[in-house]
Structure formats: structure tokens, C-alpha cells
Amino acid sequence: MSSTPDEPEEGPADLERSTPGPAPAPAPVPPAGAVSPGGMIPPLPPAATPPYDASGPVPPPAPMQPAPETRAPSLGGRIGIGVGIGCGAYVLGVVLLFATAGIIGNAYGWLWPFLTIAVVAIVMMFFRRTRGIATGILIVSAAAWIVVLGPCLAMMNGLTGG
Numbered sequence: 001m002s003s004t005p006d007e008p009e010e011g012p013a014d015l016e017r018s019t020p021g022p023a024p025a026p027a028p029v030p031p032a033g034a035v036s037p038g039g040m041i042p043p044l045p046p047a048a049t050p051p052y053d054a055s056g057p058v059p060p061p062a063p064m065q066p067a068p069e070t071r072a073p074s075l076g077g078r079i080g081i082g083v084g085i086g087c088g089a090y091v092l093g094v095v096l097l098f099a100t101a102g103i104i105g106n107a108y109g110w111l112w113p114f115l116t117i118a119v120v121a122i123v124m125m126f127f128r129r130t131r132g133i134a135t136g137i138l139i140v141s142a143a144a145w146i147v148v149l150g151p152c153l154a155m156m157n158g159l160t161g162g
Contacts, residue, residue, distance in 0.1 A: 073132075075132045077132075078131075078132025078133050078135075078136070079132050079133075079135050079136040079139070080136065081132075081133055081136060082132060082133035082134060082135055082136020082137045082138075082139070082140075083136040083137075083139060083140055084136070085133060085136065085137055086117070086121070086136055086137035086138075086139065086140030086141060087140055089117045089137065089140075090114070090117065090140060090141075090144050092113070093113035093114050093116075093117055094113075096112075096113040097110060097113050097114075100112070100113075110153075110156075114141070114144065114145075117137065117141060118138070118141045120137075121134045121137035121138045121141060122134070122138070124137070125138075
């Protein structure tokens with residue numbers, strides 16, 4: 001066969017270049033736990049094998065654990081939530097106090113919203129799920145009685161002469 005000037009004839013050197021050689025050997029894998037330049041190399045996972053005999057029945061799936069993001073808040077978080085609820089409840093109590101001040105004439109007419117908040121929080125203390133929130137509400141209740149309601153009652157008592 002004769003070659004034309006457009007296509008060169010393949011010789012032994014050209015054959016070596018076109019034939020792929022053996023694949024390069026993969027880099028050696030250091031043993032698990034060995035120190036690498038970037039830190040520790042994690043141990044290799046075990047070989048994937050089915051968790052059951054292929055001829056037998058498939059076992060039921062393991063129960064799912066809740067994700068860490070879906071857990072309920074801690075006790076401190078619940079107390080903080082209760083403090084916020086208690087502050088909102090006392091603002092609502094002041095609104096109810098002024099809305100019903102002319103209807104009930106005695107001292108209980110002035111105190112019923114705040115006593116109701118405290119009684120609801122005390123009832124909530126009996127249940128484990130609401131105990132932290134009730135603690136926060138009772139903290140706000142104690143602070144409200146010490147800071148606001150007590151001095152107001154003392155001033156009203158002094159003004160009325162009773």
C-alpha cells in the first residue's frame with residue numbers, strides 16, 4: 001500500500017503513541033487514623049452488605065429519631081417564653097383593668113385580671129409540659145406585684161383613707 005502525501009504512514013513509533021498503556025496505579029491510601037497534611041483521615045466505612053438475608057423477609061425500618069432542630073426548647077428557653085407571655089398577659093391585664101374599672105367597685109375589681117393570670121400560671125405548674133412557661137409567668141407576676149401593683153395599692157389606700 002502506498003501512502004499519499006496527505007496521510008502519513010503509521011510506523012512502530014506512531015503505534016506506541018496511539019495505543020493506551022497500562023492505567024497508572026492509584027495513589028496509596030494511608031491507614032485509617034493516620035495523620036494527613038489536612039488533619040486526621042476518617043476511618044473507612046465497612047463494605048456495604050444488606051442488613052438481611054436476601055432470601056428472607058425484609059426487616060421493618062428503624063424508628064426515626066427527631067432532628068435536633070425539632071426538639072422542644074430547654075427549660076431556660078421555656079422560662080424565657082413564659083416571661084414573654086407573662087409580660088403580654090400583664091399588658092392585657094392593664095387594658096382589662098381600665099375596661100372594667102367602673103363595673104366592679106371593690107378592690108377585687110381592680111385586681112381580678114392580675115389574680116387570674118397568677119391562678120392560671122399556678123394551675124399550669126401541675127403539668128410537666130407547661131411548667132417552664134408557668135415559671136416564667138410567675139416570675140413576671142412576682143415582679144409586677146413588687147414593682148407596680150403593690151405601690152399602686154398603697155397609694156390608693158392612702159388616698160382613700162382605708
